[in-house]
Amino acid sequence: MRIVVIGAGILGLSIAYNLAKRGADVNVIEKQYPGSGLSVRAIGAIHSQWKNEYDIKLAKKNRDLMNRLSSDLNFNIPFRRDGHLMVATSKEQLAELESNAKLQRSLGVDTNVLTPEEIENRYPFLNASSIVGGTFSKGDGSVHPFSVVYGFWNGLEEHGGQVTRPTTVTALHAKEHRICSAETNNGAFEADAFVVAAGTGSREILRSVGLDVPTELVKREMLATEPLRFFLRPMIQVYPEGISFTQTLRGEIVCELPTTGEEVRKDTSSTLEFLEKAATELIRFMPALSDVKILRPWAGLVETTRDSEPAVGRYVYDNLWVAFADSGKSVMFAPVIGDLMAEQIMSGQTNPDLGPYSPARFLP
Amino acid sequence: MGKKFVCYCEDLTEEDVLEAIRLGYDDIESLKRYAGFSTGPCQGKTCMLQVLRLLATEKKLKPSDQHLTTQRPLVDPVRLGVLAGNEKKCGL
Numbered sequence: 001m002r003i004v005v006i007g008a009g010i011l012g013l014s015i016a017y018n019l020a021k022r023g024a025d026v027n028v029i030e031k032q033y034p035g036s037g038l039s040v041r042a043i044g045a046i047h048s049q050w051k052n053e054y055d056i057k058l059a060k061k062n063r064d065l066m067n068r069l070s071s072d073l074n075f076n077i078p079f080r081r082d083g084h085l086m087v088a089t090s091k092e093q094l095a096e097l098e099s100n101a102k103l104q105r106s107l108g109v110d111t112n113v114l115t116p117e118e119i120e121n122r123y124p125f126l127n128a129s130s131i132v133g134g135t136f137s138k139g140d141g142s143v144h145p146f147s148v149v150y151g152f153w154n155g156l157e158e159h160g161g162q163v164t165r166p167t168t169v170t171a172l173h174a175k176e177h178r179i180c181s182a183e184t185n186n187g188a189f190e191a192d193a194f195v196v197a198a199g200t201g202s203r204e205i206l207r208s209v210g211l212d213v214p215t216e217l218v219k220r221e222m223l224a225t226e227p228l229r230f231f232l233r234p235m236i237q238v239y240p241e242g243i244s245f246t247q248t249l250r251g252e253i254v255c256e257l258p259t260t261g262e263e264v265r266k267d268t269s270s271t272l273e274f275l276e277k278a279a280t281e282l283i284r285f286m287p288a289l290s291d292v293k294i295l296r297p298w299a300g301l302v303e304t305t306r307d308s309e310p311a312v313g314r315y316v317y318d319n320l321w322v323a324f325a326d327s328g329k330s331v332m333f334a335p336v337i338g339d340l341m342a343e344q345i346m347s348g349q350t351n352p353d354l355g356p357y358s359p360a361r362f363l364p
Numbered sequence: 365m366g367k368k369f370v371c372y373c374e375d376l377t378e379e380d381v382l383e384a385i386r387l388g389y390d391d392i393e394s395l396k397r398y399a400g401f402s403t404g405p406c407q408g409k410t411c412m413l414q415v416l417r418l419l420a421t422e423k424k425l426k427p428s429d430q431h432l433t434t435q436r437p438l439v440d441p442v443r444l445g446v447l448a449g450n451e452k453k454c455g456l
Contacts, residue, residue: 033393040397146397150389157388165391226405226441270436279447290450293441296407298434 003345004029004182004191006169006205010039010145011323011330012197013152013163014338015345017073020159022346027191028156029184030165035149037199041268041300042331043222043254045235045244047084047140048109051100054356055309056107061353062336063139069335074158075151077143078249083234084140087119087131093239094133101135111137125231127287134239142235142246145331152338169198171208172320179209179320193319193345200303202324206315213311213362215303215325217266219259221274223297225289227251236285243281253289255282259299270297302326305362312337313358314350321345322359370418371411373404381415385422392419396433405441408433 001024005016008030020026030036046066048059070077088094101111114136116128153163164186171183172194181188196202203212232247245255259274275297282289304327305311311325323341330337340351350358368378381399389398392415401415402408412432420427445451 033391035397036393150398224403225444268434272437275437275447276449279444280449283444283448283450290445290448291443293443294438294447295405295441296403296436296438298436 001025001193001346002191003027003193003195004189005195005197006182007031007037007196007198007201007324008034008153008163008165009037009197009199009330010035010149010152010334011337012195013149013156014334015195015197015323015341016161017152017156017159018338018342019345020156020161022342024342024346026156026161027189028161028163029167029169029182029189030163031168031198031201032166034153034163034165035146037201038300038302038326039149039331040146041222041298042145043244043246043256044142044145044331045084045237045246046079046143046332047137047235047237049084049086049097049100049104049111049135049137049140051096051103052356053103053107054353056104056109058333058336058353060107060109062333065335065339066143069148069151073151073155075147075154077147077151079141079143080233080249081139081141083136083138084142085114085119085123085134085136085234085236086239087128087134087236088239089130089132089242091132097133097135097239104137109137110139111135123234125286125288126236127285130284136234140235143331144248148331148334152334169205172196172205174209174317177318179317193321195321195323195341195345197323199324199326200301202322206322209317209320211316213305213322213325213359215305218302218304219264219266219299220256220302221259221270221278221297221299222254222256223275223278224248224252224254224295226293226295228253228292238281238285243278243285245282245285252295253282253292257281266301268299268301270299274299302328304328307361309357311357311359311362312341312354313360314344315359316363370414371399371401371404373406373410374400376401376411378418381418382422385419390419390423392416392430392433395419402433408435
């Protein structure tokens with residue numbers, strides 16, 4: 001089976017690797033460089049503390065896959081199971097976290113509710129004065145996203161697949177119920193099946209065959225400080241939309257925040273507003289960071305849908321599959337989405353675990 | 365034999381960079397993320413041109429065919445306390 005995957009991001013490469021492993025002949029077409037959209041911009045949180053049952057189930061499977069990804073790919077992927085701490089700064093938010101934790105525990109995820117005192121005792125560097133409580137799952141953690149991108153890329157090539165780059169897909173061509181080729185600036189590529197995993201470029205490609213998925217772009221900005229002695233184990237996230245931060249294995253403190261407001265340019269430029277806000281928030285939760293220097297900020301565009309879930313699955317044409325509209329989940333769920341999608345594409349059977357993410361929910 | 369360092373922040377030698385290029389990380393963006401040059405305190409001011417030179421030589425490209433990775437603020441590292449507005453004196 002010949003398969004063309006459009007986009008060598010973390011999702012495209014995970015799907016491509018899993019297809020190649022199952023014996024498919026896979027060619028990934030990449031416009032820039034592997035991971036060039038959002039994949040290499042994430043700070044790498046991997047957690048299972050979701051509010052929907054299907055997200056929690058998928059996250060749990062994903063965590064198992066992530067745990068053995070290094071050995072599966074024979075590539076060094078530093079997934080740190082140092083836990084993920086979600087903290088609430090209001091009673092309402094805490095009530096939500098507590099009810100989410102209850103659901104997570106009923107599905108076999110080890111989430112515990114922590115009081116501000118427990119949080120301060122565990123993490124003495126944290127100033128918990130504005131924290132009313134939180135939830136913690138020990139099996140969650142964080143990963144260096146580049147290593148996952150490069151691990152899948154390497155694994156794909158070891159199974160005979162390839163990444164064709166830099167090559168831009170300009171349109172798909174359909175004949176009745178099937179896609180027959182992808183047109184590029186380097187000629188047309190024919191295949192038995194096509195996967196559109198082109199991140200924010202996906203909608204334009206789908207429009208060439210009369211399809212669309214309504215999405216919105218949210219700008220997120222990140223920063224890294226100078227490296228410090230290792231002290232900050234878990235990923236800490238201010239629930240629901242506040243700052244997320246952790247320390248990398250290189251010692252840098254990294255953090256991420258959405259940049260919102262009417263004036264925000266939807267691009268990957270860095271803003272002074274972000275630097276000021278991120279600095280204020282980091283010092284609010286870790287006052288000792290005041291003297292630590294920022295080395296660099298960066299930014300990425302997250303594409304979301306109306307239900308904040310990605311679009312993953314078969315879409316209208318018999319041999320057309322999509323995986324995009326990240327919604328903050330592509331790095332988080334790349335191993336499991338790649339595994340289940342490859343299984344679906346090879347067998348033609350849809351998997352109920354991916355059902356809620358099907359793009360068919362956007363059809364009129 | 366001495367070592368030829370191209371990136372002092374991340375301790376990278378010419379040989380490290382050439383090995384990464386031979387492994388297939390052969391565009392400046394992938395090379396930066398795999399090898400780690402330009403991610404330390406100098407943010408590429410010391411190493412970027414050295415790496416471009418190695419990439420151009422190894423891939424037989426003209427340096428002018430290449431591009432730099434995105435240059436971001438800050439020019440030099442700045443303390444969080446300064447950006448949070450907690451300090452009057454803007455010392456680095």
